[in-house]
Amino acid sequence: MRRAMSGILKRKFEEVEASSSPCSSLRESDDEVSCSESGDSSDSVNPSASGPFTPDSILKREKRLRTRRVHFENVTVYYFSRRQGFTSVPSQGGSTLGMSNRHSWVRQYSLGEFALEQERIHRDMLRDHLKEEKLNSIRLKLTKNGTVESEEANTLTSEDISDDDIDLDNTEVDEYFFLQPLTTKKRRALLRSSGVKKIDVEEKHELRAIRMSREDCGCDCRVFCDPETCACSIAGIKCQVDRMSFPCGCTKEGCSNSTGRVEFNPIRVRTHFLHTIMKLELEKSREQQQ
Ligand SMILES: [Zn+2]
Ligand SMILES: [Zn+2]
Incomplete structure (x- = not known):
């Protein structure tokens, strides 16, 4: 949204130039409109709210032929705690994932920091996935493809798999990997680990009714x-x-x-x-x- 806004501001820059500046950093750099990518846009919606602005040297300078570009400096991330959703219809089960109405904290990153943070989160997700895969293959081995009972297989958890057992650095996945649908079991586990003590079963019944009503067409x-x-x-x-x-x-x-x-x-x-x-x-x- 902010991107779009910056675009509009850029086009209208010539008009607003004389009255006020959409971003403070304009004064420092006259060929790049610099905005931070933040959710708070009140400053640009109503620029005059920030008080009278005295245009400085920018107006006195010759207009350059260089094209003005929009660039981004920061990423502001609003973090929300997880809640039971009541908002989506997954193809199976209830317990959809949602978020609370208000964010619980905010963090600002530089673009570089944010890329690193994304990479860290993705590595964690991939690590969990590889450990789970390893665990499954060990279980299959212990139970001879599920044909024999194994006490050891039953007690093993992914915490028993060490980082040395998986090859995190040589596993390449594309971006889609991180957007896979989660099973009902995983959704429930995520909700519990986020502090949801009681999962409302009403959602499960509602979702089943919606799915059934969707079959009833044509x-x-x-x-x-x-x-x-x-x-x-x-x-x-x-x-x-x-x-x-x-x-x-x-x-x-x-x-x-x-x-x-x-x-x-x-x-x-x-x-x-x-x-x-x-x-x-x-x-x-x-x-x-x-
Ligand atoms: Zn028909
Ligand atoms: Zn027909």
Whole structure:
């Protein structure tokens, strides 16, 4: 949001120049609009609030032809404690993850510090993941792929795995790795470790009802849709087929819905995804070459 704001400020800079400055650091550097990436934007929404501003030397200087650029100095991170969510519908289970209404603390980083912090968090996540994988493989070995009981396998936890047992430095994962959905069990464990003493089971029931209601859609036509009887056609909406006979049961050839019919094409979505990734990779390598 702040980025967008800075963009607007940049464009309007010529207009506001004479009255006030959106950022204090403008006085130090006249070719770069410098803003910290902070959630608090009251200063730029209402610049006059900060009192009368006497424009200094910047106005007296010759206008340079150099283009003005926006750059960022800081990252302000607001930390929120974790709470049961009641906000999302995961594909399984209840206990969604949410956050409290107000942040509990704020920390400001330089861009470099923030990159390091992200790297540290990602390394911790990867370490946990590798330890869990190692633990599973040890368990499988001890129980001979789950065919025999093993006291040792039952008592082992990921804390028994040392950092030497995993190869953290030679494991490469992409950014998507850190955005994987969490299982119900993991969500519950996260909530408990965040101090949620009692997980409200009501959420689980509500989510089940929502998921079921989402299944209950589309027309009841089988193979053929007659526009006179097809619920979609009567309602004036297109038939939609996301996967085999869901939500609508008609086929491309059999559907005569007068509004039309759309079919989800996973190959088209996949191709679009691959194209986008390729484009991004290309941009990245170009940037690195510069
Ligand atoms: Zn239909
Ligand atoms: Zn149809």
